Amino acid sequence: xxxxxxxxxxxxxxxxxxxxxxxxxxxxxxxxxxxxxxxxxxxxxxxxxxxxxxxxxxxxxxxxxxxxxxxxxxxxxxxxxxxxxxxxxxxxxxxxxxxxxxxxxxxxxxxxxxxxxxxxxxxxxxxxxxxxxxxxxxxxxxxxxxxxxxxxxxxxxxxxxxxxxxxxxxxxxxxxxxxxxxxxxxxxxxxxxxxxxxxxxxxxxxxxxxxxxxxxxxxxxxxxxxxxxxxxxxxxxxxxxxxxxxxxxxxxxxxxxxxxxxxxxxxxxxxxxxxxxxxxxxxxxxxxxxxxxxxxxxxxxxxxxxxxxxxxxxxxxxxxxxxxxxxxxxxxxxxxxxxxxxxxxxxxxxxxxxxxxxxxxxxxxxxxxxxxxxxxxxxxxxxxxxxxxxxxxxxxxxxxxxxxxxxxxxxxxxxxxxxxxxxxxxxxxxxxxxxxxxxxxxxxxxxxxxxxxxxxxxxxxxxxxxxxxxxxxxxxxxxxxxxxx
Ligand SMILES: Cc1cc2nc3c(=O)[nH]c(=O)nc-3n(C[C@H](O)[C@H](O)[C@H](O)COP(=O)(O)OP(=O)(O)OC[C@H]3O[C@@H](n4cnc5c(N)ncnc54)[C@H](O)[C@@H]3O)c2cc1C
Numbered sequence: 001x002x003x004x005x006x007x008x009x010x011x012x013x014x015x016x017x018x019x020x021x022x023x024x025x026x027x028x029x030x031x032x033x034x035x036x037x038x039x040x041x042x043x044x045x046x047x048x049x050x051x052x053x054x055x056x057x058x059x060x061x062x063x064x065x066x067x068x069x070x071x072x073x074x075x076x077x078x079x080x081x082x083x084x085x086x087x088x089x090x091x092x093x094x095x096x097x098x099x100x101x102x103x104x105x106x107x108x109x110x111x112x113x114x115x116x117x118x119x120x121x122x123x124x125x126x127x128x129x130x131x132x133x134x135x136x137x138x139x140x141x142x143x144x145x146x147x148x149x150x151x152x153x154x155x156x157x158x159x160x161x162x163x164x165x166x167x168x169x170x171x172x173x174x175x176x177x178x179x180x181x182x183x184x185x186x187x188x189x190x191x192x193x194x195x196x197x198x199x200x201x202x203x204x205x206x207x208x209x210x211x212x213x214x215x216x217x218x219x220x221x222x223x224x225x226x227x228x229x230x231x232x233x234x235x236x237x238x239x240x241x242x243x244x245x246x247x248x249x250x251x252x253x254x255x256x257x258x259x260x261x262x263x264x265x266x267x268x269x270x271x272x273x274x275x276x277x278x279x280x281x282x283x284x285x286x287x288x289x290x291x292x293x294x295x296x297x298x299x300x301x302x303x304x305x306x307x308x309x310x311x312x313x314x315x316x317x318x319x320x321x322x323x324x325x326x327x328x329x330x331x332x333x334x335x336x337x338x339x340x341x342x343x344x345x346x347x348x349x350x351x352x353x354x355x356x357x358x359x360x361x362x363x364x365x366x367x368x369x370x371x372x373x374x375x376x377x378x379x380x381x382x383x384x385x386x387x388x389x390x391x392x393x394x395x396x397x398x399x400x401x402x403x404x405x406x407x408x409x410x411x412x413x414x415x416x417x418x419x420x421x422x423x424x425x426x427x428x429x430x431x432x433x434x435x436x437x438x439x440x441x442x443x444x445x446x447x448x449x450x451x452x453x454x455x456x457x458x459x460x461x462x463x464x465x466x467x468x469x470x471x472x473x474x475x476x477x478x479x480x481x482x483x484x485x
Contacts, residue, residue, distance in 0.1 A: 002028045002393045005094060005112040007078040008288075009034035009062055011042065011375050012346025013118025015382035015485060018476055021069050023390035031072040031110065035099045037062060039474050040143050043375060044467045046182065048146035049280070050153065050189045052419045055143035058467075065476050075100035076108070078119065078288070081304060083339040084295035085111075092341065114389045117311050117344040118382060121285035124174070130257030131173045131283055137257055138280040140186050141179075149280055153190070156278045160194070160202040166277040169262055171208035173281025175253025175367040178218040180209055181374070183282045184237070185415045188427075191244040192418030200245065206274060207241055207248040208264065208281070210367050212359055214238050214250055218369035220355040222431050223444040224453040230444070233429075236453050240417065240427060249274065251359070253367035254281060269362025285370070287311065287348065303338050311344035312337060315352035325353050327407035327437035333400040334385050340398065345385045346378035355435055376411045377434060379485030380404050407435040410450055414463040417455065426459030428452075 004020050006013045009032055020030045038059040047053040066073040076096040083092045091111040098106040123141050125132030133139050138149035156166045170187035172180060187207050194203045207214075215221050215233030222233045241248055251267040262274045262281070287309025292300045305311055313336060316329040329352040336342035344350075351371045359368045373381075384404040391401055410432030418424045430452050436445030444451070473483040 002113040003031065003111065004028065004114045004116070004389055004393070005031045005033060005110055006116045006118055007033050007094065008118035008120055008346075008348065009036070009039055010118060010120045010346060010378070012120070012348070012378040012382035013116065014039055014062075014474060015379045016116050016118060016345055016386040017066075017071050018069065018480070019383050019386035020390060021071050022481060023387065024393060026070060028393060029072065030070075031074065031112075032062070032066060033074045033076050033078055033094070033096050033110065034062070035075060035077045037075050037100075039065075041467060041471050041474065042141075045140045045143055045146040046185050046189055046416060047419060048143055049138075049140040049149040049186055050193050050419070051150045055147050058143050060471070060475060069476055074098070074108070074110070078117070078290055080291040080293060081115065081117075081342070082293050082295075083115075083304070083342055086293070086295055086297060092339075112341075114341045114393070115343070116385055116389065117288075117290075117342070117348045118346050119288035119290070120347045122288050122309065124284040124286045127284045128174050128254060128257065131254075131281060135257065136259050136279070137173060138278065139283070140182065140280060141282070152278055157194070157197065157199065159277070160199040161197070163202065165202050165204070167275055168203060168205045169208055169274055169276035169279040169281070170205065171249075171281060172210045172369070173254050173257070174284035175210055175255065175265070175365055176370050177210060177282050177284050178370045178372045179282045179285070180211060180217050180369060181372065181413055181415060183280065185417070186280055187246055188240065188244055188415065188417040189419065191246055205244070205246045206276070207246050208252050208254065208262065208274060209248070209250050210253055210369055211250055212267070212357065212368065214241070214248060216356050216369055218354070218356055218372040219431065219434060220357065220436055220445070222436075222446055222451055223448060224429060224431075224451050225448055226453045230448060231453075233453070236427075240455065244417070251367060253361065253365055257281075265361055265363065265365055265367065267359055267361050267367055285347065287350075300338075304336060304342070306350035308350065310350035311348055313344050313349045315350070317350070317352055322357050327433070327435050327439070329353065330405050330407040330435050332403040332405040333388060334381060335400070343385045343389065345381045347373045349381075373406070374411055374413055376485060377404070377406055377409055380409060383485055406433065407437055408433050410434065414459050414466065416460060416463045419460065422457070424460035425455060425457050426463050427455040428459040428462065
């Protein structure tokens with residue numbers, strides 16, 4: 001019997017355990033270790049943040065699903081990987097720390113034959129002074145944060161109803177933050193809700209971003225087909241912001257927040273301030289802060305993980321200038337080069353480099369978006385890693401028949417821009433591939449016939465449909481595996 005341990009029940013890890021159990025059956029053990037007893041459909045947190053959904057509508061308890069499927073669940077955090085075991089344990093193991101009520105702080109050693117690290121991003125609020133829901137800004141990265149953001153948004157709305165002016169600042173809260181898409185979506189939803197209440201004259205909405213040009217979204221921007229013509233995402237994004245009456249600040253690295261003031265540095269080297277009454281700024285992301293040790297107890301964290309705490313996999317991490325970056329640098333099986341039974345999926349793997357051109361301010365501060373890994377590739381990668389691990393267990397072979405490189409994979413992103421059965425709309429964008437491949441597609445970097453953008457009511461319906469469909473799939477209900485990632 002083989003034992004596969006997965007760390008992190010997010011989009012990627014949860015997909016991985018469900019496929020592992022489906023492929024391996026009762027003969028093998030599948031273990032999930034994750035601190036939150038709930039699964040959350042993160043994309044719908046945007047709607048929690050504007051009061052259109054409750055946290056209960058975007059989450060469900062994991063244990064009943066895992067019990068039904070025969071997956072062992074431990075409500076704990078992975079804290080250290082020992083890929084060679086240690087003096088007492090010959091088998092590789094992961095050290096975990098329980099967060100389950102009544103067992104808080106209890107440590108345990110969980111041995112494994114294969115380990116998949118799907119710990120996602122650590123929300124690094126601490127990297128920006130004053131940032132975060134327990135300080136001066138809001139977040140929509142988790143359902144709790146989003147519910148808290150909605151409480152504060154209601155206060156701002158009530159003030160406007162009394163005739164008071166309010167400034168909303170939405171965007172990135174760190175010079176190297178990614179996930180612009182989520183912040184952009186939240187800005188549009190706030191604008192829509194203000195408009196719905198006819199409060200526009202009391203509101204100023206400001207978009208602040210570390211992007212060189214708007215529409216970069218951490219993927220170096222894109223050319224998209226829209227109607228009969230081809231347009232850069234810069235124009236697409238700017239026209240949407242203009243339509244929603246949102247002013248923008250770009251090339252800005254937010255470095256400090258005080259009550260009602262965001263301090264930022266621009267690429268021109270200026271230090272500026274933006275006042276706000278309500279701010280939702282995405283923090284920088286890093287890896288889960290896990291350590292790694294070899295069998296003698298020596299710290300090998302820097303062998304297993306990159307400096308940002310994300311795990312090194314089969315990517316080309318050679319430092320090279322932007323002009324030499326290539327689609328082939330990106331990983332396809334997500335296996336650790338140091339330990340063949342160790343994998344990372346979703347946001348937990350270290351990308352070889354960004355997709356956006358790195359920029360430095362006149363003062364030498366790097367200000368540009370780091371690469372995003374959205375839900376769709378995170379799910380696909382989870383499935384591919386699970387399929388390869390199951391194949392290795394069942395065949396006893398070492399090869400990997402399943403591949404998923406972001407340099408070949410396409411992704412669809414639906415940015416909701418207002419919620420309502422008839423008045424709602426969303427900007428739907430598909431890019432193929434996610435990582436531009438200038439050798440294969442010298443003109444636009446991507447396949448222009450599959451890189452498309454539209455905005456309209458249909459997108460809103462699609463986004464709502466995906467909310468129910470992906471929660472159904474995540475609950476592993478009948479036919480779940482036929483629903484694509
Ligand atoms: C507000 C918002 C809206 C978004 N909207 C979209 C969208 O519309 N479309 C889209 O494609 N993408 C969207 N994304 C991005 C998408 O949510 C992510 O790509 C996706 O969640 C990444 O999946 P993941 O499994 O790698 O990480 P996560 O989903 O973050 O899961 C990581 C899991 O690991 C757990 N964990 C953390 N540390 C440890 C540890 N030490 N040990 C064990 N477990 C640990 C966490 O608790 C969590 O359960 C959005 C993101 C945000 C924040």
